[in-house]
Amino acid sequence: MGLGPGSIVLLAIVALLIFGPKKLPELGKAAGKTLREFKNATSGLVDDDGDKEKDKKSKKTDEQ
Incomplete structure (x- = not known):
């Protein structure tokens, strides 16, 4: 089902017919x-989640 x-x-x-040749580079x-x-x-969100996990792990090791 791919293109x-x-x-x-x-x-x-x-x-090309709908937008015309002048508008296509702007749209791109x-x-x-x-x-x-x-x-x-989205990479910022993933990084934030990773930082939270690291913080949880470091708190657990600090408590022990």
Whole structure:
């Protein structure tokens, strides 16, 4: 059920027809920026969870 090369080409042509050649680079930049921000935000959440686990482990070892 993946996208084959023909499907990707068809999607590119439809996007070109809908948005036009001048708007596509702007949309690509916006999409890239959005994905980058999302990745940074989610990695921050994962890092926060990891820090909490480390704090719990260090408290347990300090109590013993």
